[in-house]
Amino acid sequence: MISVDEALDRLFGLSVPLGAEEVPLTEANRRVLARAVEARRDQPPFAGSAMDGYALREAELATGAVFEVIGESAAGARFAGPVGAGQAVRIFTGAPMPEGADRVVIQEDVRREGDRITVTGDYGSGRNVRPAGGDFRTGDRVAAPRLLSPADVALLAAMNIPRVPVTRRPRVALIATGNELVQPGETPGPDQIVASNSYGLHALLTEAGAEVRLLPIARDRIDALETVFALTREGHAPADLIITIGGASVGDHDVVAQAAQGLGMEQSFYKVAMRPGKPLMAGRMGDAAMIGLPGNPVSAMVCGHVFVGPVIRHMLGLGAAPAPRRRAPLAVDVPANGPREHYLRARIGPDGIAPDDRQDSALLSVLSGAGALLVRAPHAPAARAGETVDYLPL
Ligand SMILES: Nc1nc2c(c(=O)[nH]1)N[C@H]1C(S)=C(S)[C@@H](COP(=O)(O)OP(=O)(O)OC[C@H]3O[C@@H](n4cnc5c(N)ncnc54)[C@H](O)[C@@H]3O)O[C@H]1N2
Numbered sequence: 001m002i003s004v005d006e007a008l009d010r011l012f013g014l015s016v017p018l019g020a021e022e023v024p025l026t027e028a029n030r031r032v033l034a035r036a037v038e039a040r041r042d043q044p045p046f047a048g049s050a051m052d053g054y055a056l057r058e059a060e061l062a063t064g065a066v067f068e069v070i071g072e073s074a075a076g077a078r079f080a081g082p083v084g085a086g087q088a089v090r091i092f093t094g095a096p097m098p099e100g101a102d103r104v105v106i107q108e109d110v111r112r113e114g115d116r117i118t119v120t121g122d123y124g125s126g127r128n129v130r131p132a133g134g135d136f137r138t139g140d141r142v143a144a145p146r147l148l149s150p151a152d153v154a155l156l157a158a159m160n161i162p163r164v165p166v167t168r169r170p171r172v173a174l175i176a177t178g179n180e181l182v183q184p185g186e187t188p189g190p191d192q193i194v195a196s197n198s199y200g201l202h203a204l205l206t207e208a209g210a211e212v213r214l215l216p217i218a219r220d221r222i223d224a225l226e227t228v229f230a231l232t233r234e235g236h237a238p239a240d241l242i243i244t245i246g247g248a249s250v251g252d253h254d255v256v257a258q259a260a261q262g263l264g265m266e267q268s269f270y271k272v273a274m275r276p277g278k279p280l281m282a283g284r285m286g287d288a289a290m291i292g293l294p295g296n297p298v299s300a301m302v303c304g305h306v307f308v309g310p311v312i313r314h315m316l317g318l319g320a321a322p323a324p325r326r327r328a329p330l331a332v333d334v335p336a337n338g339p340r341e342h343y344l345r346a347r348i349g350p351d352g353i354a355p356d357d358r359q360d361s362a363l364l365s366v367l368s369g370a371g372a373l374l375v376r377a378p379h380a381p382a383a384r385a386g387e388t389v390d391y392l393p394l
């Protein structure tokens with residue numbers, strides 16, 4: 001059995017960062033910027049007004065001062081001429097400042113009569129002018145790699161970048177295995193259950209940025225597995241990552257490794273010192289990486305968070321890093337840990353983090369109610385309430 005860190009290192013070795021493609025701005029959110037892009041213009045491209053009011057010369061400004069309004073500058077239609085002594089231009093938010101003016105007095109601070117304004121009361125000290133290039137200048141860079149947010153999409157649009165170079169989404173083929181499984185919505189026979197973690201992993205991997213194909217359930221026979229493995233290459237662009245669920249342990253019906261090896265899978269490791277998730281397997285199958293997840297629903301989901309999410313982020317060019325952990329105080333005492341790294345389903349409350357009483361790796365209701373996986377290192381000694389521990393947010 002290898003450690004969680006060693007397994008993750010080997011998985012990074014089995015997966016490579018993918019190439020780039022261009023997408024329109026409307027499809028760029030939550031994609032990974034593949035290379036740095038540069039602003040194609042200054043923003044704002046001119047000094048502009050930050051408020052609705054009157055543009056004039058700061059030096060002439062005083063309570064009671066009178067100005068003649070000689071024209072208007074609106075967003076999209078600037079005032080052509082200069083502003084001279086004793087003159088003002090009606091101006092609106094986002095409009096270019098007229099030449100000669102360096103100050104906007106907001107309209108609430110003037111009284112207007114015909115073409116004259118009189119400055120009333122306290123007009124404040126802010127100039128209400130946005131300098132040219134104050135947001136960004138031509139050539140300013142957005143560095144890559146970067147997971148793009150809605151704000152980033154707005155920034156790229158303002159930079160006049162209509163198509164964005166992003167890392168191609170990893171294509172993941174997801175295969176649930178088991179004679180006992182039916183799809184959600186079907187009527188299970190007396191000894192059957194509904195496939196669940198395939199859907200949980202579909203959600204988890206889609207959220208991580210993958211393009212996930214859920215293949216038909218493979219029965220626990222070599223020929224059935226071979227048929228479904230063949231679908232990972234046929235009819236669609238071939239998968240970058242093949243994930244099986246179940247059939248990874250030592251029972252008579254656990255034939256995934258045998259079927260995969262028959263098809264040329266080169267195994268990198270089998271079994272990891274973790275709980276749940278011990279019977280994890282990984283290797284390469286042709287051009288694809290392959291991960292065999294244990295079938296117990298919570299084990300499969302925990303391995304999804306601990307291993308598959310980081311592999312997807314590695315393929316997206318976001319680096320080879322474990323799932324980010326956070327720290328919280330223990331709300332209760334916890335006993336010493338055994339030899340495997342333990343990921344306990346836990347809740348975070350006002351007093352800190354507390355593991356659930358029930359840790360059977362078949363209990364999806366417990367996982368669903370948990371907000372965190374409390375991480376206990378191999379052989380960690382007993383810990384008292386109040387001590388700080390690591391956890392993975394769910
Ligand atoms: N003698 C031993 N028995 C087991 C060991 C062991 O070391 N020695 N390891 C246990 C551990 S730990 C795990 S985890 C499981 C993993 O077994 P498999 O990967 O072979 O999974 P299956 O036997 O196919 O299924 C286990 C369990 O999960 C259910 N399952 C499977 N796929 C799905 C799915 N897509 N959706 C919902 N539920 C699923 C399946 O019905 C079984 O109940 O092995 C232990 N045994």
Ligand code: MOO
Pocket residue numbers: 274275276277278279294296299300361
């Ligand atoms: O490791 Mo199993 O994954 O403990 O349930």
